[in-house]
Structure formats: structure tokens, C-alpha cells
Amino acid sequence: xxxxxxxxxxxxxxxxAIFEDISFRLLKGEHIGLVGANGEGKSTFINIITxxxxxxxxxxxxxxxxxxxYLDQHAVLAxxxxxxxxxxxxxxxxxxxxxxxxxxxxxMGDMSADDLDTAMTRVSExxxxxxxxxxxLIDTKVLEVAHALGLTDLGLERDVNDLSGGQRxxxxxxxxxxEKPDILLLDEPTNYLDEEHIIWLTRYLQxxxxxxxxxxxxVPFLNRVVNLIYHVENKSLxxxxxxxxDFMVLYEARKxxxxxxxxxxxxxxxxxxxxxxxxxxxxxxHNMAASRQKQLDKxxxxxxxxxxxxxxxxxxxxRTPSKYIFESSDLVIGYDDPLSxxxxxxxxxxxxxxLVGANGIGKTTLLKTLMGMIPSLSGTVTQGDYxxxxxxxxxxxxxxxxxxxxxxxxxxxxxxxxEIRAALARxxxxxxxxxxxxxxxxxGEQAKLRLCKLVNQESNVLLLDEPTNxxxxxxxxxxxxxxxxYTGSILLICHEPxxxxxxxxxxxxxxxxxxxxx
Numbered sequence: 001x002x003x004x005x006x007x008x009x010x011x012x013x014x015x016x017a018i019f020e021d022i023s024f025r026l027l028k029g030e031h032i033g034l035v036g037a038n039g040e041g042k043s044t045f046i047n048i049i050t051x052x053x054x055x056x057x058x059x060x061x062x063x064x065x066x067x068x069x070y071l072d073q074h075a076v077l078a079x080x081x082x083x084x085x086x087x088x089x090x091x092x093x094x095x096x097x098x099x100x101x102x103x104x105x106x107x108m109g110d111m112s113a114d115d116l117d118t119a120m121t122r123v124s125e126x127x128x129x130x131x132x133x134x135x136x137l138i139d140t141k142v143l144e145v146a147h148a149l150g151l152t153d154l155g156l157e158r159d160v161n162d163l164s165g166g167q168r169x170x171x172x173x174x175x176x177x178x179e180k181p182d183i184l185l186l187d188e189p190t191n192y193l194d195e196e197h198i199i200w201l202t203r204y205l206q207x208x209x210x211x212x213x214x215x216x217x218x219v220p221f222l223n224r225v226v227n228l229i230y231h232v233e234n235k236s237l238x239x240x241x242x243x244x245x246d247f248m249v250l251y252e253a254r255k256x257x258x259x260x261x262x263x264x265x266x267x268x269x270x271x272x273x274x275x276x277x278x279x280x281x282x283x284x285x286h287n288m289a290a291s292r293q294k295q296l297d298k299x300x301x302x303x304x305x306x307x308x309x310x311x312x313x314x315x316x317x318x319r320t321p322s323k324y325i326f327e328s329s330d331l332v333i334g335y336d337d338p339l340s341x342x343x344x345x346x347x348x349x350x351x352x353x354x355l356v357g358a359n360g361i362g363k364t365t366l367l368k369t370l371m372g373m374i375p376s377l378s379g380t381v382t383q384g385d386y387x388x389x390x391x392x393x394x395x396x397x398x399x400x401x402x403x404x405x406x407x408x409x410x411x412x413x414x415x416x417x418x419e420i421r422a423a424l425a426r427x428x429x430x431x432x433x434x435x436x437x438x439x440x441x442x443x444g445e446q447a448k449l450r451l452c453k454l455v456n457q458e459s460n461v462l463l464l465d466e467p468t469n470x471x472x473x474x475x476x477x478x479x480x481x482x483x484x485x486y487t488g489s490i491l492l493i494c495h496e497p498x499x500x501x502x503x504x505x506x507x508x509x510x511x512x513x514x515x516x517x518x
């Protein structure tokens with residue numbers, strides 16, 4: 001049974017075409033990974049099928065009575081709500097259906113026989129829907145999902161405006177799962193999630209009976225949960241059976257086949273053109289030349305997919321710092337309340353350290369405090385001499401109306417336009433991206449812009465707060481290589497062991513120091 005049918009979809013922004021005549025079908029029980037490079041249109045596709053964007057051409061047809069649940073990283077949680085309010089709102093449409101059913105019961109005494117039959121049919125439909133969506137187990141389900149994602153430890157009365165990016169993502173995921181939709185649409189669900197809850201979400205999706213479409217650049221996660229891949233590339237959408245690794249094998253094989261067919265066709269074209277050029281003027285061979293020309297005119301030309309620029313990250317190494325990057329004594333971090341026990345820590349020149357642990361325990365606060373960006377509550381931190389820190393911030397919430405060129409020019413005002421464009425291109429941003437406003441770029445494109453600033457300034461210690469969020473596979477692989485090659489010191493917050501395990505020499509588990517229980 002087809003849940004969703006997309007036919008001949010075309011869409012673009014201004015002069016930039018995103019999709020050209022693509023089609024897509026979602027069947028019951030399919031677990032789909034929607035993959036592709038940053039900026040290819042994955043989130044745009046989700047916005048179109050959820051009616052947040054109107055396509056230029058094409059049709060989107062959902063099956064009747066389908067409830068769609070969408071995890072949108074940019075969804076706004078209303079001010080004044082606590083976590084429990086948000087989770088309870090997952091069942092608002094079910095409560096509305098219950099009210100409709102109760103209202104029908106109240107009216108039945110005054111109904112005609114025909115109206116009564118219609119009402120009884122509707123009541124039966126509603127009751128069946130309420131039962132299938134666990135309406136009478138709401139309180140139990142809320143506590144179960146909240147506990148599984150660590151929200152009960154946060155406190156269900158906590159205001160959603162006080163949550164970190166990871167905690168906010170957990171609330172959105174919990175609300176979505178409680179809705180028990182017929183189809184899940186998940187846009188980068190593992191961004192900001194810690195390892196424990198990625199494992200839980202993985203298990204949940206593996207056992208999920210309904211269909212889902214998942215956008216992710218987390219290859220191990222994709223391999224564990226999907227059975228189909230749709231690849232977005234060059235304004236098209238291509239279906240592959242299997243997980244991400246299966247897709248890559250088939251994709252590379254198709255690419256080689258296309259390149260071989262292209263070469264054969266080009267050789268054939270050269271041969272035909274040479275024959276026509278030599279024989280069209282001679283009376284005896286004119287008809288044969290005309291026949292060859294017709295072959296050329298009717299030939300359906302094979303086009304190779306234009307290779308997207310792959311990023312190149314080369315961090316500029318600054319002068320050598322002192323032996324110790326920092327040393328702390330009885331350091332307590334936090335804002336109004338302590339987030340840690342007293343900490344005595346040190347980091348030596350050349351050391352590369354990963355800070356790991358659950359969301360909300362103070363990893364970002366620790367990083368900023370150790371490097372003197374924010375004050376401690378008590379204790380001391382001594383930074384080393386001659387430090388040149390380079391900082392990648394986890395999330396920038398302000399809307400930025402600058403273009404990429406303007407944004408980089410603010411950082412490097414002495415550069416000319418050619419140098420600005422070259423630097424952005426090396427980080428994987430195309431001409432269209434370079435001239436676009438930062439606020440309209442995808443999360444991955446914005447991350448590449450911030451990395452472009454970072455790699456072009458001299459540093460001897462890198463402070464990286466979740467740098468892999470939103471990055472596509474090529475960019476993530478290149479960043480990993482660059483960090484392995486970097487000869488300075490690194491303090492890295494990351495939730496992906498597959499990324500940081502080959503980079504760092506030490507892993508500090510912040511859960512062993514925190515005053516919070518997770």
C-alpha cells in the first residue's frame with residue numbers, strides 16, 4: 001500500500017534548481033534513509049511533502065487518514081511550557097477525538113435512525129483509533145518514553161526555554177514518539193543526542209512497525225535502522241535497496257558503468273563526426289554521411305553527474321605554546337548553581353582530549369571555563385602562555401542576513417574577493433552558496449562556513465563543540481583527517497565515538513564529575 005506518492009516534482013529557489021521532475025513512493029513498513037551532500041535539498045523535500053513549502057510543479061498525494069509525525073530541528077517550543085506540557089500535547093488530537101465521541105453519545109437520544117447509524121459508525125472509528133494509539137495508557141506511555149530519553153532526570157516540570165540543544169531535541173523526539181504517527185519524518189535526530197540515547201533511539205527505530213523517512217549523515221546509525229536509501233544528488237532522487245553501505249557499493253558501481261558508457265559514446269560520436277566531415281561533400285558518399293548525421297542528431301547523450309566540490313580543511317598552526325595549555329585547582333563550574341564537583345585538571349601541549357557524557361551536564365560550560373571564556377564559581381584555572389585558541393561553537397541561533405562573502409570578509413578584512421571565494425570553495429561551498437545569505441543555508445553549509453573561518457586563522461589549540469552536527473559524510477571524513485594531522489592541542493565535545501576515537505589521546509567522561517544525575 002502506498003502511503004505517499006510524489007509525482008514529477010520540480011522545485012527551486014530563485015535561479016537555483018533543487019529538484020527536476022523527481023518521483024517518490026513510500027510504502028507501508030519501509031524504513032528509508034534520505035541521504036546526500038549538504039545543500040542538495042533533503043530538508044527541502046521534507047518541507048514540501050509536509051506542505052510547509054509549495055513545489056513549483058508536481059503532485060504530492062498522501063493516503064487517507066494518515067497521521068504524519070515530523071521531527072523538525074527548528075521547531076519552536078512555546079515560552080512558559082514545561083516538559084510535561086509539551087509531552088502531553090502529543091495527545092491533543094486524541095483528546096479532541098474523545099470529545100467528539102462523547103458529544104455524539106450525548107446527541108444519540110435525539111437522532112433519527114439513519115443519523116444514529118452514521119453516528120455509531122463514527123463512534124466505532126474513533127474508538128478503534130483511540131485503542132490503536134494507546135489513548136487509555138497515556139500517563140504510563142509519557143513516563144516510559146520520558147524515562148527512556150532521560151527527561152525524568154531533568155524534571156518534567158522544567159521550563160523548555162532552559163534546555164540545552166540536546167535536551168530540547170530529546171523533548172521533541174519524545175513528543176513525536178508519543179504521538180505514535182503512521183509515518184515518522186526525522187531530520188537529523190541524532191544531532192546533540194548523547195551516545196546512550198542514540199542507542200535507545202536506534203533500538204526503537206529497529207523495532208518500529210510503521211514507515212519512516214530519516215535524514216542523517218551518521219553512517220553507523222543509518223546502517224542499523226534503514227532498509228532503503230534514497231540518494232539526493234544533482235536535482236534527482238535515486239532509490240537503492242539496502243543500508244548505507246549497500247548504497248555506496250551500488251552507487252560506485254553505477255558511477256563506473258556510467259563513466260564507461262560515456263567514454264564509449266564519446267568515441268562513437270567522434271567516429272561519426274569524422275565520417276560526416278570527410279564524406280558529406282563527396283557525391284558518392286553524401287547519402288551515407290547524411291545517414292550518420294541522423295544517427296548523431298537522434299542520439300540520446302549520456303551526461304556525467306557533475307562532481308560536487310569536496311571540502312579541504314587545513315588548519316593553520318600558530319606559534320608553539322607553553323608546556324601546559326591549562327591547569328585547574330578545585331575548579332567548580334556553573335552559572336547560578338554548581339554543575340561539577342571541585343576539579344583538578346591539566347592539559348599539556350599536543351594533547352587531544354574528547355569531553356563526553358550526557359547532555360546538560362556541563363561539557364560546554366567546562367570547555368568555556370577552562371579556556372577563560374566564562375568565569376568559574378570557585379577554584380582557579382591558569383591558562384598557559386602564547387595560546388592561540390580557535391573556537392567552533394555548537395550552535396548559533398541568531399538569523400544572519402550577511403552573505404557568505406560578507407561574513408568571511410568581516411573575519412579577514414585584508415583579503416580580496418578572489419581570496420575570499422577561494423577559501424570558501426576549499427571548504428566545499430559552491431558559487432551559489434557563497435553568494436547566498438547565511439540564514440538560508442542548510443545546517444551543514446553553515447557549519448562549513450564556520451569551519452572556513454576556523455581553518456584560516458592561526459591556532460595552537462582547537463576548542464570544538466559538536467563540530468560534526470549537520471556535516472555530510474565527505475565533510476566529516478575530511479574534518480577527521482585534518483584533526484588527526486593537526487599538531488596543536490584539541491579539546492573536543494562529540495557524541496560520535498566513530499569520529500573521535502582515532503583523533504584523541506584521552507577521553508574525559510564528564511558524568512564522573514557532574515553534580516547532576518542522568
